[in-house]
Amino acid sequence: MEKEQVEKIKHDSTKVFSYRINSEIKEVYAPEDISDIDYIQDVGKPGEYPFTRGIHPHMYRERPWIMRELTGYGTSEDTRKRAQLLDKLGSSGLNIICDHPTYEGIDPDHPLAKGAVGKGGVPLPTLIDMEDMLEDVPLDNINSSLVISTAPSIVILAQYLAVAEKRGIPREKLRGTIQNEPILGRYRGHLPSCRHLDLCLNLASDVIEYCAMYLPSWTPNNTNPAIQQRYGIDTGLELAICFSVLLVYLDEAKRRGLDVSQVARKLAVMTETDINFFEEACKFRAMRRLWARLLRERFGITEDKDLRLRIGNEAGGLALYPQDILNNIPRLTLITLASVLGGVQSIFVPGYDEPVSLPSEEAHKLSLRIQQIIAHETGVTNVVDPLAGSYYVEWLTNRIEQETRKRMQQIDQAGGILACIESGWLDEKLDKAAIAYYRAILDEQKIVKVGVNLFREAVPTTMKQRFRVPEQASQREIQKVNELKRNRDNEKVVQVLALLWNKTKEKRENLVPYVIEAVKVYATIGEIFGTVQEAYGYPYDSMNVLSSPFKFPLPPTPPHQGTKNYKGLCK
């Protein structure tokens, strides 16, 4: 039967279709396929507009990409230990992901957080957790990446800034990234905290604005089309969604009177790659070129330094399978190589065992080793953009740019990306794509996955758990928050949250400083995000279960009695 399948694939070889570029692929490409390309205009030198060949003139010759390995499980201590291990092996910086309750802006003791605390990331409900995670971490000498994309991202950044402030490290010295992209959060399964698009846009923009003003070396938004790609969509739609969202943030920055070029310079994207090798490598080339062109066209930005699109890439995800799990190692290697040939700025290689569990220590180390071997053994970093000039590569790059433009036009015609999300237009597109993609693998064998739908082993695959989060972790975390709530100065918490409520209600000021104040008195993420949601007129609890323990606005302070009066308000 397998042989028949292979025969069938051979038989069809006159017609090869790539779902990634939504197009047939010819057998050979020749000069006529790229006759419309002008080297200087469309390709150019590395480090120069339109940046097709990379955003730096010397690329990896000067310095390899940032090798990030994503960590987060159990408690902040567990997470720190794993991050330190990776750091010792040469991983650059700290790359942590928050758990689901943190993503949804609820506390670990929330009734619906059951089974989720510390499971898919680190719980960071309060400043104490952030302090514990960053113990011994030299914040003035590290490039951190805080992976949380939902509306409560603002709280996590505030925690990080509060830790730095406590240690006396000036904001200017902090280097890092917070994902902070809630508009697309619902497509990553985070509808509860990303349901209200006005709130999403405002909170994310507050973070962007604050960082643009005070944190010169911080990336305040890392828009992620990656999860879109999990639906099996083509690169055109993937990039169109990504850029449309980025433009929303820039429009908002402009509306706020900020210097758009200064903000544009600070944005970055986080992509994900499938295993379609050349399509993925060319995606990065097309992205840089199109982004630089869009910024020129839409905002008249002309300075090279503002037009460079920095790209982080997750090398895999969609491409990994639980069957014959070691097969994921060559998959990850090839995807990482494609990202390197595409000239990205940072790479995160998932664990080969991630279809089954969070990465085991062994898998985590291996992911880092894949990057290091490609960087230091293969010699692929010797030449900048080595794929350039190939007829196929340049044709692909063109094709992806054109398809993206076409899709962006469709989104604009449908009322813009926010309208497309609100009306369900985008949901429908993604759902349809996902169904087609998984059918193509599972039922139709149109997309081949070795060991999955071709050359399957006769013996049924088993599902061995590689790594499990320690059982007691969630219990420990819940205890920690409960203790904190008892021991902190609750009067102060109420006062600070009341101020946050007022400021949110007024909608005049950036909320970051007020969230920092709330974090510093150990208000929890649930209390802070809840208070902001309620001030917006939305339910306090994003899961719609709890009601607010506070009653804002506070009654006016009677003279001479100070803050004692507020005691009864914290139910």
Add this chain to the structure above:
Amino acid sequence: MAQERIKVLLAKLGLDGHDIGMRVVASKLRESGMEVVYLGLFQTEMGIANSALQEDVDLIGLSFHADDHMVFVPGVVAELRKRGVSIPIVVGGIIPDEDSIALSKLGVKAIIQPWSSLEEIANNIREIILQSQV
């Protein structure tokens, strides 16, 4: 005798948002002529039991991805038992071997593995329902 339309409830419990697998399965089941009561994400044990009863479904399909199946499945079983109904439960997603055994002991009729074809899943579900109605 007219054959009754099969009715299947699909849901995910807890906060994990990996729902694409379940959505793809839902589309396949609908296409195979079944009625799908799609509760989607963020459901609770009690909510699922209530909906299953109200909707009079023939089977409950639960999807897990984040190592939280052992946290939730016993609760769903208990809630159904409390209501005195026996509706077959099928669990799909990332389920380690050792837990498959534990889930079977709880009465889960089948574990749908990520490598099952959609066709297999639909047939499997139909068969389980037929058997449970004997």
